Amino acid sequence: MAFEITGKIIEVLPVNQVSDKFRKREFVIEKKDTGGSAVFIDYIKFQLVQDKCDLINESFVNEEVRIWFNLKGNKWERDGKINYFTNLDAWKIEKVTESGRNQSAQQQNPLEDGPPEIDELSDLPF
Numbered sequence: 001m002a003f004e005i006t007g008k009i010i011e012v013l014p015v016n017q018v019s020d021k022f023r024k025r026e027f028v029i030e031k032k033d034t035g036g037s038a039v040f041i042d043y044i045k046f047q048l049v050q051d052k053c054d055l056i057n058e059s060f061v062n063e064e065v066r067i068w069f070n071l072k073g074n075k076w077e078r079d080g081k082i083n084y085f086t087n088l089d090a091w092k093i094e095k096v097t098e099s100g101r102n103q104s105a106q107q108q109n110p111l112e113d114g115p116p117e118i119d120e121l122s123d124l125p126f
Contacts, residue, residue: 004068006096007031007044009060015053025053027060027090029067046090055093068092 007029015025024047031042046069048055069090076083 002068002070002091004066005029005031005044006064006066008062008064009056010043010062012056012058012060022050023053024049025056027056029065044088046088048090052091055090060093060095064096066094066096 009027010030011028013026015023017023026045026047028043028045031044033040033042046067067090069088072087072089074085074087076085
């Protein structure tokens with residue numbers, strides 16, 4: 001199941017070559033939510049694996065991004081003890097730009113900035 005979240009990248013860790021055939025890169029976003037007058041901040045760590053490690057680098061720090069990810073859970077057993085862990089596996093990352101935000105807001109409500117100018121109406125067929 002795929003999920004999506006938007007937040008600001010606050011840290012990008014180096015690629016970790018776990019074994020000959022497996023590598024991963026972790027990064028952390030800051031997610032702010034407001035509840036009335038209070039602001040709640042979450043710090044959420046994601047991982048990229050294998051060829052997805054190249055989707056991000058240090059230039060993303062302090063950038064607002066949209067992340068698509070899968071929720072993965074694993075069971076690990078060692079010496080008769082069982083541990084469970086959860087990973088947020090990112091598979092797509094896009095920088096969110098101010099112009100992109102403004103553009104999507106205008107597409108939702110084209111009259112938000114007021115009615116069109118008279119010159120814009122002059123080429124209408126009626």
